[in-house]
Amino acid sequence: MPDKPVLIMGSAPNVTACAAWPSSRFSAIVAINNAWQVRPDWTHHIAPDDFPDERAPKSLEAGQMRVTSSTYVPANNRYGGILYAGGTMAFTAGYWALAALKPSAMVFVGCDMIYPQDKRTHFYGTGTADPLRDDISLRNLEAKSARLMLHAAAQGCACLRADTLESRLLFPTATPAALEETASLPDAKAFNSVKAQEKELAYHVASGRYWESETAFSPAKLDAIDDLWLAALAA
Template structure:
């Protein structure tokens, strides 16, 4: 693998995310924690969190010189540059992903603890810190298909010369990204192989149709507070766009 290859890790709050505390994270150029995931490892570089994140759940200050908190003022402009929250999906895994894609410009982005599946067994923890609110499963017009939103992210990452993978070993995931074992990230030419695979997987003509449908519908909330305008959004039309994104994956 080329020494100048830039890999970025995004860590979510799923129960299995705690495995990352035992990893050698020096493999990654930057480590991005989402919401509470900063508690898993001290070796994070960026913490991305929403406006309603409880202040008492933020990491104590002062932070390390290498660490930075990323709030709405930083991630909303990046999100808007990729089409805005309505089309990207209003949940932090995708928000953090788009921020990292635009701000960090990685060659490869690896997601872990972001599968957005929640155990139904009584007493089973939904997050590594215990029971939490399954944000991606809330009733939200932008989250009708998490799979479609992941397909969109992978397509836009490809357009920005970034391969996307899921490091999860769980049997189920709402992310449609290719699965890769962490140990394989050191494989020579892996990123090039993944990019070739993603080019084969994603239909550029279908991506163009989906992006054109988004443009024609024109749902952009520059403030990022899309929930203040949900009465202006047509749920069926957004679902139709989701279907276009799913069709952009040749194996979907």
């Protein structure tokens, strides 16, 4: 397992703060969607299938690769699937990194999912608030972050975020001291209980395209699962 954390960059305005962070601090730098523009030394670009070609990197340097749904969907399926994980790329990238990179920590910057009405929403200006769209998998972003944090902790990985005033992510702030800490294992009974209830509910879509059969899923049952993840994090 790498000793250095993985940096995961989203598109919120504060992502530019990490442009000057030395790459030597990280084992990999994962850029979501447009975030590859923030710094040239990213190692992985991850984006959904509908990400416009004209906004994608034009070429790859040595040590760089693109991560598409053919790779990130199977990785997410190892953790129960994208419907349970939350169908926005910050969470998708997190689970992919857990499966593929097996980091000791993941530091999320520009992924706070806060969209002020009177300010820039993205580092490049104003964009679409993907995590806030009407989507059955995104009804409780805090719970989805708790779920990712607990799955990561179960394999010895800490989830951290940049120091911001507001965030929908429940991760601790990525201070130097936090980067040196070992992730605390989740309460095994609570963690395994929620996973078992997800499995029993059987809302698993192997293709990752859960929206194509969204009417088959109960929002109330998914809300109940979200509540259980928040309780498991508290435990």
